[in-house]
Amino acid sequence: MNGSMKRLAKLLLPLLLPFSAQAGGQADFCKSMDHAGGRYTVCSFDPAKNTIRIYDRDHVSGQGYRSFADLSSALWRQHMFSIFAMNGGMYHSDYSSVGLFVENGVERSSISTRGGWGNFHLLPNGVFYLKGTTAAVLETEAYLVADPKPDFATQSGPMLVIDGQLHPRFLPDSDSLKRRNGVGVSRDGMxxxxxxxxxxxxxxxxxxxxxxxxxxxxxxxxxTISSVDIPAMKRRDMLFPMGPIIAVIDRVPD
Structure with missing residues (x-):
């Protein structure tokens, strides 16, 4: 590819990514699943083979990203792009993280162990974190004991599953029905x-x-704000502003 074609490709790539689809409009890392009356989109990644990051704000402007489009623009300036992104935790009115937030090994918001109102404080809550080529989810107290010193981390709540047990406050006949999103790490590290x-x-x-x-x-x-950005499926949810965003990223080809 000559220099002119490379420049053209770089100009077109951020425009084409949100609309590029594989056969059938399904990304090979995502699948639709039915379970207990619910329909889900599940996207799975190997942290040893995929670059997973957690973002909350543009450090040039100091402003929260708030949308997948804003994050995509910031990534593009770094010659990166996302193949998947999802809202990554709860946030305050200024879009800053509720609880722990670690970016590039720097703790930008401290961990919260206090009780309170809302789902975040439906204890136990927990932390999703990345360290090197591995990822994990730990209940908050277990995280404090382990002290993993992560590269990236976000705290949210409640925990859905704790060491193989469902959260003790969950009821099989609850009438609280909402759209929901979450993250888990399976026994094989995915x-x-x-x-x-x-x-x-x-x-x-x-x-x-x-x-x-x-x-x-x-x-x-x-x-309610559950949102996902999957360019290969022509999907970019734009329902509500977001705080932290988890993204799987790749580098723009030279």
Missing amino acids: VHFAISENTVRFYDFARLFRDVLDAPNALYLDG
Whole structure:
């Protein structure tokens, strides 16, 4: 490819990515799953082979990204692009993280162990983190004991699955039905991101991770704002502003 073609490719790539689809409009790392009356999109990645990062703000402007489009623009300036992104935890009114947030080994928001109102404080809550080529989900107290010194981390809540057990507050007949998204790490080290396409119970969502995805620990990320960006599926949810965003990224070809 000559220099002119390379420049043209670089100009077109960020425009084409949101609309590029594989056969059938399905990314090879994502699949649709039905479980206990719920329909889910589940996207799975090997952290040893894929670059997974967690973002919350543009450090040039100091502003929160708030949208997949804003993050994509920032990544493009770094000659990077995302193949997958999902809202990655709860946030304050200024879009800053509620609880722990670690980026590039720097703790930008401290861990929270206090009780309070809302799903984040439906204890136990937990932390999704990345260190080197591995990923894990740990309940908050277990995280403090392990002190893993992660490269990236986000705290959210409640935990969905704790050491193979469903969160003790979840009820199989609960009438609280919402769209939900979460993350779990299966026993083989794969990271699974799931988002419900219809409204579901916490109990059934947690069982998806434990019983179907083989994740002994899984973390709830959010409810109503649940959003995902999967360019290969021509999908970019733009329902609500976001705080932290988890993304799987790649480098723009030279």
